[in-house]
Amino acid sequence: MAKKTQQVLVAVDNCIFTVAEGRLDVLLIQMKQDPFHGVWALPGGLIDDGERLDGAASRILEEQTGLSDVYLEQLYSFDDESRDPSGRVVSIAYFSLVQRDSLELRTTDKYQQVRFWGVEGLPGKLAYDHETILDYARARLTAKVQYTNVMWSLLPEKFTLSELQAAYETVLSRRLDKRNFRKKVSSLGIVQASGERATGGRHRPAMLYRFTSREAEIVEVF
Amino acid sequence: MAKKTQQVLVAVDNCIFTVAEGRLDVLLIQMKQDPFHGVWALPGGLIDDGERLDGAASRILEEQTGLSDVYLEQLYSFDDESRDPSGRVVSIAYFSLVQRDSLELRTTDKYQQVRFWGVEGLPGKLAYDHETILDYARARLTAKVQYTNVMWSLLPEKFTLSELQAAYETVLSRRLDKRNFRKKVSSLGIVQASGERATGGRHRPAMLYRFTSREAEIVEVF
DNA sequence: ATTGATGGTGTAATATATACACTAATACTT
DNA sequence: AAGTATTAGTGTATATATTACACCATCAAT
Numbered sequence: 001m002a003k004k005t006q007q008v009l010v011a012v013d014n015c016i017f018t019v020a021e022g023r024l025d026v027l028l029i030q031m032k033q034d035p036f037h038g039v040w041a042l043p044g045g046l047i048d049d050g051e052r053l054d055g056a057a058s059r060i061l062e063e064q065t066g067l068s069d070v071y072l073e074q075l076y077s078f079d080d081e082s083r084d085p086s087g088r089v090v091s092i093a094y095f096s097l098v099q100r101d102s103l104e105l106r107t108t109d110k111y112q113q114v115r116f117w118g119v120e121g122l123p124g125k126l127a128y129d130h131e132t133i134l135d136y137a138r139a140r141l142t143a144k145v146q147y148t149n150v151m152w153s154l155l156p157e158k159f160t161l162s163e164l165q166a167a168y169e170t171v172l173s174r175r176l177d178k179r180n181f182r183k184k185v186s187s188l189g190i191v192q193a194s195g196e197r198a199t200g201g202r203h204r205p206a207m208l209y210r211f212t213s214r215e216a217e218i219v220e221v222f
Numbered sequence: 223m224a225k226k227t228q229q230v231l232v233a234v235d236n237c238i239f240t241v242a243e244g245r246l247d248v249l250l251i252q253m254k255q256d257p258f259h260g261v262w263a264l265p266g267g268l269i270d271d272g273e274r275l276d277g278a279a280s281r282i283l284e285e286q287t288g289l290s291d292v293y294l295e296q297l298y299s300f301d302d303e304s305r306d307p308s309g310r311v312v313s314i315a316y317f318s319l320v321q322r323d324s325l326e327l328r329t330t331d332k333y334q335q336v337r338f339w340g341v342e343g344l345p346g347k348l349a350y351d352h353e354t355i356l357d358y359a360r361a362r363l364t365a366k367v368q369y370t371n372v373m374w375s376l377l378p379e380k381f382t383l384s385e386l387q388a389a390y391e392t393v394l395s396r397r398l399d400k401r402n403f404r405k406k407v408s409s410l411g412i413v414q415a416s417g418e419r420a421t422g423g424r425h426r427p428a429m430l431y432r433f434t435s436r437e438a439e440i441v442e443v444f
Numbered sequence: 445a446t447t448g449a450t451g452g453t454g455t456a457a458t459a460t461a462t463a464c465a466c467t468a469a470t471a472c473t474t
Numbered sequence: 475a476a477g478t479a480t481t482a483g484t485g486t487a488t489a490t491a492t493t494a495c496a497c498c499a500t501c502a503a504t
Contacts, residue, residue: 006232046228049228074299077275077299090312092312160481162481177464178482179463179483198482200470200471201480202479202480203469203480204469205481207483383451383452384451399495402494422502423502425500428451
């Protein structure tokens, strides 16, 4: 491809999901600078020269939210002409699932705040075309949990089967049958008992499980 | 996102598949200009200012191969630093399935030739990172025919069930049972008998079917 | 009339998915 | 110590989906 210049910039945006209290949450930052003063947005920004797309996604996520070591998966490219009022920007979106505990969020003085918001209770319209990106990411997430074991990235190392089931129910927005759920995960072999039990509940203690593999795999879950 | 300039260009590349004689073929052009003189490549190029990504993909496909009105689906973005020797180029790849008959291929004087090649018999190493893109597209294609009705874009309006089965077998690289195949497609309701029969074979004439819908749909085929 | 080639059909066995209800073990309360 | 509230944990019967498998039908060509 020939040498040339273009009036187009390349950016990345990150859709980071987590599950908390039966809610699917997405990580947003609140903008400070016009034209989006006070508006919430997905963490994102322009790539640097010489920087790979996924490297840029990780760097920008860390800068804007404090999250590091997140496995980001490329989602889709968005290039609506009007998606960025400052000019033509093509954005390559990334998405990820993280476990909410063990996160310390912090942002820089370029942004007002960073926090998770329930996807059904967003703080108003998002900046840019970020609602389009979020919808696309949610659809991908719903599809993805059904044929891969990505759910591991949402859960701590050890978890109960009820917690795993609740995570699936939240992402899929539907209830699952407890016995059938357990039959399925055990026949798929994606989890194994750790021997330990969850302590402290006002009820029978639950066995703690762990994932047999924390690699990305295709498993046809639900 | 702030005003800024970047040392990165945006391109699109197209992976156009078809099936012929039991082979999965991909459309390639033969380059004329160095550093890829004589080397085959996927049709692709830089986007124009003000042009949408999918518009650029269609335009470039038409310019370089003569194909128009092809439904292109965005595949993935590739940004290996060394993918283009002339500098940093991010390429958004598109892919499609087309029916081979009724195609008139032509290219411009910027390229030597355009033609389909069997994916298992490529004419040497491809230009850029186009083998990576092709591998990715093949994986997507294999996955996609199994849970959508995209196969329609590979077939003419009317076709026999044997032709449909052969197309699936080629894309999936495995044989399917004739009776089970027919049971499945009829229970899915994705095809309907046209009433007409295929003529001219030295054998019993086959019923011609057509797809009930030529819209993209999720159907869980195989 | 025969031959060669592809079209077209059904059933039984197995595997998978679904619906459904009770007992077990703990913490807390009285 | 007994009772209560709460979540953990388990099995079976039914329905649905998948798989394996073999023969006759219909045409063109000879």
